[in-house]
Amino acid sequence: MDKTxxxxxxxxxxxxxxxxxxxxxxAATGIYDIRGGGxxxxxxxxxxxxxxxxxxxxxxxxxxxxxxxxxxVLGTRFAKKPIELDIPVTIAGMSFGALSGRAKEALGRGxxxxxxxxxxxxxxxxxEERGHSTKLVYQYLPSRYGMNPDxxxxxxxxxxxxxxxAKPGGGGMLLGQKISDRVAEMRTLPTGIDQRSxxxxxxxxxxxxxxxxxxxxxxxxxxxxPIYVKVGATRPYYDTALAVKAGADVVVMDGMQGGTAATQDxxxxxxxxxxxxxxxxxxxxxxxxxxxxxxxxxxxGGIRTGADVAKALALGADAVAIGTAALVALGxxxxxxxxxxxALGTTTGAYDDWHEGRDPAxxxxxxxxxxxxxxxxEAGRRLRNYLKVMTLEAQTIxxxxxxxxxxxxxxxxxxxxxxxxxxxxxxxxxxTDWYPGKPGF
Amino acid sequence: xxxYDVAADGLRGLNATLQAQKQETNQTRWEVVxxxxxxxxxxxxxxxxxxxxxxxxxxxxxxxxxxxxxxxVGSVGPGVAENMMSGTVIVDGDASQYAGATGxxxxxxxxGNASSRCGxxxxxxxxxxHGNIGHMSAFMAQAGNLVVCGDAGDALGxxxxxxxxxxxxxxxxxxxxxxxxxxxxxHLETLGDLLSRAGSDARAEDFRRYGSARExxxxxxxxxxAY
Numbered sequence: 001m002d003k004t005x006x007x008x009x010x011x012x013x014x015x016x017x018x019x020x021x022x023x024x025x026x027a028a029t030g031i032y033d034i035r036g037g038g039x040x041x042x043x044x045x046x047x048x049x050x051x052x053x054x055x056x057x058x059x060x061x062x063x064x065x066x067x068x069x070x071x072x073v074l075g076t077r078f079a080k081k082p083i084e085l086d087i088p089v090t091i092a093g094m095s096f097g098a099l100s101g102r103a104k105e106a107l108g109r110g111x112x113x114x115x116x117x118x119x120x121x122x123x124x125x126x127x128e129e130r131g132h133s134t135k136l137v138y139q140y141l142p143s144r145y146g147m148n149p150d151x152x153x154x155x156x157x158x159x160x161x162x163x164x165x166a167k168p169g170g171g172g173m174l175l176g177q178k179i180s181d182r183v184a185e186m187r188t189l190p191t192g193i194d195q196r197s198x199x200x201x202x203x204x205x206x207x208x209x210x211x212x213x214x215x216x217x218x219x220x221x222x223x224x225x226p227i228y229v230k231v232g233a234t235r236p237y238y239d240t241a242l243a244v245k246a247g248a249d250v251v252v253m254d255g256m257q258g259g260t261a262a263t264q265d266x267x268x269x270x271x272x273x274x275x276x277x278x279x280x281x282x283x284x285x286x287x288x289x290x291x292x293x294x295x296x297x298x299x300x301g302g303i304r305t306g307a308d309v310a311k312a313l314a315l316g317a318d319a320v321a322i323g324t325a326a327l328v329a330l331g332x333x334x335x336x337x338x339x340x341x342x343a344l345g346t347t348t349g350a351y352d353d354w355h356e357g358r359d360p361a362x363x364x365x366x367x368x369x370x371x372x373x374x375x376x377x378e379a380g381r382r383l384r385n386y387l388k389v390m391t392l393e394a395q396t397i398x399x400x401x402x403x404x405x406x407x408x409x410x411x412x413x414x415x416x417x418x419x420x421x422x423x424x425x426x427x428x429x430x431x432t433d434w435y436p437g438k439p440g441f
Numbered sequence: 442x443x444x445y446d447v448a449a450d451g452l453r454g455l456n457a458t459l460q461a462q463k464q465e466t467n468q469t470r471w472e473v474v475x476x477x478x479x480x481x482x483x484x485x486x487x488x489x490x491x492x493x494x495x496x497x498x499x500x501x502x503x504x505x506x507x508x509x510x511x512x513x514v515g516s517v518g519p520g521v522a523e524n525m526m527s528g529t530v531i532v533d534g535d536a537s538q539y540a541g542a543t544g545x546x547x548x549x550x551x552x553g554n555a556s557s558r559c560g561x562x563x564x565x566x567x568x569x570x571h572g573n574i575g576h577m578s579a580f581m582a583q584a585g586n587l588v589v590c591g592d593a594g595d596a597l598g599x600x601x602x603x604x605x606x607x608x609x610x611x612x613x614x615x616x617x618x619x620x621x622x623x624x625x626x627x628h629l630e631t632l633g634d635l636l637s638r639a640g641s642d643a644r645a646e647d648f649r650r651y652g653s654a655r656e657x658x659x660x661x662x663x664x665x666x667a668y
Contacts, residue, residue, distance in 0.1 A: 029662075030662040030663075031660070031662045143562070144524060144543040144562060144564070147524055147543065148505075148524070148526055148545065149485050149487070149505040149507065149524075149526065152505075173660070175660075176658075176659050187583075188545070188564040188565060188583045188584050189583055189602055189603070190602070190603065190658070193602075193658040193659060194658065194659050194660050196581065196600070198562065198581065202539060202542045202543055202558065202561040202562045202580075202581075203501075203519060203520040203523050203538075203539040203542040203543070203561070204500075204519075204520070209500070209519075212480045212481070212499070212500045212501065213500075213501070215480055215481050216480065216481040216484055216500070216501040216504050219452065219453070219456045219481045219484050219485065220456075220460075220484050220485030220504065220505055221485075222457065222460070223453070
């Protein structure tokens with residue numbers, strides 16, 4: 001029997017199944033998609049860079065034998081008591097409210113055991129967190145939830161949050177189902193209502209005001225502790241320069257892969273720039289102002305491995321911060337909860353409805369039964385192990401490049417696999433001595 | 442009475458000295474002279490002392506105050522008594538933007554007028570303004586009382602939570618989810634007490650009360666036009 005050849009069904013690249021499902025969801029619910037995490041789309045990242053390693057022109061250091069330093073001091077510009085860390089990997093700000101108290105405790109335990117700092121988040125400082133964190137950075141956020149001078153003075157550093165990579169220019173929304181009595185009390189709001197976190201600070205606007213705000217915070221804390229300024233990566237050169245001008249000790253640059261507890265998917269995926277694209281302009285600003293290494297640069301947003309750490313440092317950062325990766329180390333998106341992820345309409349690795357408070361892993365929830373699933377001691381141990389592995393990985397690479405400290409890594413140790421990464425990182429395309437925009441070409 | 446000259450001895454010395462005062466101090470009365478518009482005057486205090494600033498100040502005067510009574514014989518810049526926890530701050534003149542922003546407690550009295558965003562995100566502070574207040578005052582105000590003896594500008598109480606607003610004069614417009622509410626006896630009592638403590642002779646009965654309609658407390662797409 002003759003059969004006329006048919007064309008295979010062709011899926012639209014523009015109207016993909018994923019896009020169509022979102023259109024149907026929006027049509028059915030009348031609300032935009034809210035989720036946690038950072039950008040999931042493929043963007044140029046550290047995977048697009050490679051280290052060159054030693055060769056005839058450079059010789060390596062012996063692994064396991066020759067020392068490769070990992071320590072970093074943050075806040076050397078003005079603070080009387082800079083933060084001294086054993087490793088250049090810190091824990092980014094995540095709130096009690098977004099996370100359970102046990103998860104915050106685990107972050108503190110893990111970070112402290114690894115010799116690094118952890119950071120509060122929107123909603124203030126909890127005693128558990130302070131108690132379990134050897135070095136705690138206190139975030140100063142637009143909402144000022146839980147903000148008080150006593151906690152401010154207990155902090156080892158203050159981080160003024162101007163924005164975050166997942167949503168530069170946006171605020172936050174902690175939905176009512178996560179507002180337990182304790183969370184509500186800490187934020188001075190009724191239990192069960194959606195809690196809006198403002199997108200900008202209530203009592204200052206612009207860099208001139210920020211300079212005065214930093215002065216006030218220093219006067220209240222006696223100029224003792226470092227003051228960081230955290231920005232979402234958008235205009236990294238100018239934001240870094242303005243933060244320095246305002247008096248920051250440390251600039252924290254958070255790229256679009258950096259996570260959030262909850263915001264609109266359209267915001268996460270379409271506002272801000274990749275982490276990789278933010279580093280060189282920020283470093284350039286510091287260099288142009290003559291304060292590179294005097295004002296430290298912390299990079300965050302999609303840091304996962306020691307290779308990522310090493311690459312960020314090679315491009316000029318002093319340290320990195322991790323958030324999502326730390327949660328995964330604690331147990332987030334663990335395959336052992338697959339049946340429960342399926343019941344929630346998702347799967348391991350894709351679960352991002354952190355705002356709904358039904359996290360099977362017990363991390364992004366205020367439900368007492370779910371939260372009890374996380375053992376903060378064991379989870380803290382896992383985080384400590386993970387941080388140690390990242391550090392060992394970074395040291396392995398640094399030694400292979402012939403460096404006796406992670407901070408001696410430099411752009412000349414790198415090459416790029418793609419034109420985009422070469423342009424953003426300003427390192428040559430592999431096998432060439434050229435990158436887009438290189439002067440003289 | 443202790444006297445501190447800001448122009449001669451500097452801001453750092455002023456705040457360090459005032460912050461060093463403890464509960465049992467004998468040096469309870471301080472006069473600060475020559476502030477000359479300096480920022481961050483008398484910030485982070487935490488003792489029951491009386492501080493009188495003789496002249497106008499810049500940003501964040503009496504920021505994060507606890508226990509202390511700070512009086513400014515002059516006007517103040519933006520963010521006076523921001524994030525105040527307790528105590529009393531009195532401004533004899535006018536206040537710029539964000540007066541009492543995010544304050545958790547205590548009493549802020551402004552004898553003159555207050556500019557825009559007075560009481561923004563207030564979290565329990567009581568604010569009494571003898572004159573008028575500017576636009577967007579009490580934006581996202583969570584708790585506490587804002588008393589305005591004069592008029593209020595546009596968008597009063599926009600996105601208000603549980604703070605209570607009392608205005609004697611006109612209100613140019615109310616913000617999203619802010620409505621006029623019944624003045625009940627307990628409100629009159631609270632208001633009368635605040636007016637008395639703030640040195641105002643206004644009558645509580647002449648005020649109207651505004652508060653949250655609580656219709657935007659949980660997001661609903663049908664309310665999107667309200668934002």
